[in-house]
Amino acid sequence: MTMWFIDSEALRRPVYLSLADQIARAIGDGRLAAGLRLPPQRIMADELKISVQTVSRAYEELIRRGLISGEIGRGSFVRAEKPEGSLPYIPERLGEIxxxxxxxxxxxxMHLEKMQTALVDLAANLPPSSVLSFRPNVVFPRHRQVAVDWLRMCGLEVQAPNICISNGATAGMTTALMSVATPGSTIATEAIGHHTLVPLASYLGLNLAALEIDDEGIIPEALDAACRSEVVRAVFVQPTVINPTASLMGERRRAQLAEVARKHDISIIENDVLGPLIEDRPPPLAAFAPERTLYVTSFTKTVLPGLRTGYLAVPDRMLSAVMNRHLVTNWIATPLIAELATRWVVDGTAxxxxxxxxxxxxxxxxxxxxxxxxxxxxxxxxxxxxxxxxxxxxxxxxxxxxxxxxxxxxxxxxxxxxxxxxxxxxxxxxxxxxxxxxxxxxxxxxxxxxxxxxxxxxxx
Structure with missing residues (x-):
């Protein structure tokens, strides 16, 4: 069997990655069709004059990328469907890359030491509600009040009852999207934007309208045009050091987007997880349109990856919808992690x-x-x-x-x-x-x- 899609002369070290990349390109451009059975590892190794272990590692890499599936007793097959969303990151392989x-x-x-110290203190002074209660309103009143101070540092004035404690930004995004749009609705967002949003919208049955961007992010005229041409329920925006383009939206642009949203009576979902890192940043969009903005932030990107908790600030008119949807999808944010974050906000560690x-x-x-x-x-x-x-x-x-x-x-x-x-x-x-x-x-x-x-x- 000839490996017609493999250029053996182009294989470079590490060979398994080079081989995996060639197969991935062949799948991507259609030379290897969905459902096709790849050659057995030993046959491919013999054809290419490399070790079976190298081919095995290449196939494992392709499985990790979601491009092929391995079936015991049958072999390895090109996946019938493309993976849902293209992850920007790779599985961690320490020492290899x-x-x-x-x-x-x-x-x-230092970060690990601080967490270890905090856990020891938490064990010695554990609030009973953190482990004994099912009710968010029993666990989180103090946490919401502390969150007011953190959100003020982010540039946002909000009342404690309008804050939903979440397990980080993804939980906040999910709750926000479910609260502003029903399946079949359209959400406008950056043409190059949050990688999680594409599969998340798909799972929720939402359509995305990709808007033209410039050095400050979404162009207001593009949002206006999208709202005039179709029914847009909300705009999802990352105004501060936008992931991935690293753009910073200026204050005037934020105010303009808020006005477009108000003109067409659409909601704003503002993902501001990187906001606290930027010392001299403009106010959040939520400060320009507080009546329609659901503001999402968290601690994982700014304080510590394992501190998986965050805040979703909500306008009065959306509060009931947000709390109900968070209840049925998450029930309650993890109390112990929320407790750690609250303590770190209070004592200044955060x-x-x-x-x-x-x-x-x-x-x-x-x-x-x-x-x-x-x-x-x-x-x-x-x-x-x-x-x-x-x-x-x-x-x-x-x-x-x-x-x-x-x-x-x-x-x-x-x-x-x-x-x-x-x-x-x-x-x-x-x-x-x-x-x-x-x-x-x-x-x-x-x-x-x-x-x-x-x-x-x-x-x-």
């Missing part, structure tokens, strides 16, 4: 860790500027990531693959595409690994970009 693909704050031993994170990111962004000198990219000095525009979709795929072959994982721009509008690029996280590994990874990225043919980088 420098992972710059997942958006994560900088973490040091604010201290945000300030520490801000300084750490400034240092890492300076490091990125040194390693990527002369290369055009978009970033914020206090941001968790940077965004490198490329010339075409083909260059994006090639660049991600070449970086992986050199031991560096980066996120492809296609993972953030919410509609047919494409902006080829890659996202690079600056907080996901140690500073030494970040520097090594950025050096690989920089060398690849500088050595690539001229068309690779987007002309500016």
């Amino acid at each position: 420098v992972d710059l693909s997942i958006l994560k704050p900088v973490c040091e031993p 604010a201290e860790l945000v300030r520490w994170q801000r300084q750490a990111l400034r240092q890492r962004q300076r490091l990125a500027a040194q390693e990527l000198a002369g290369i055009h990219y978009r970033a914020h000095p206090e941001g968790l990531h940077l965004w490198i525009p490329l010339a075409s979709v083909q260059e994006e795929e090639l660049f991600v693959s070449q970086a992986r072959l050199r031991g560096v994982a980066i996120a492809p721009g296609r993972s953030f595409q919410t509609g047919s509008i494409s902006q080829p690029a890659v996202r690079i996280s600056v907080g996901s690994t140690s500073e030494a590994e970040l520097q090594a990874g950025l050096r690989v990225v920089g060398n690849l970009l500088r050595s690539a043919p001229e068309p690779l980088l987007l002309a500016i």
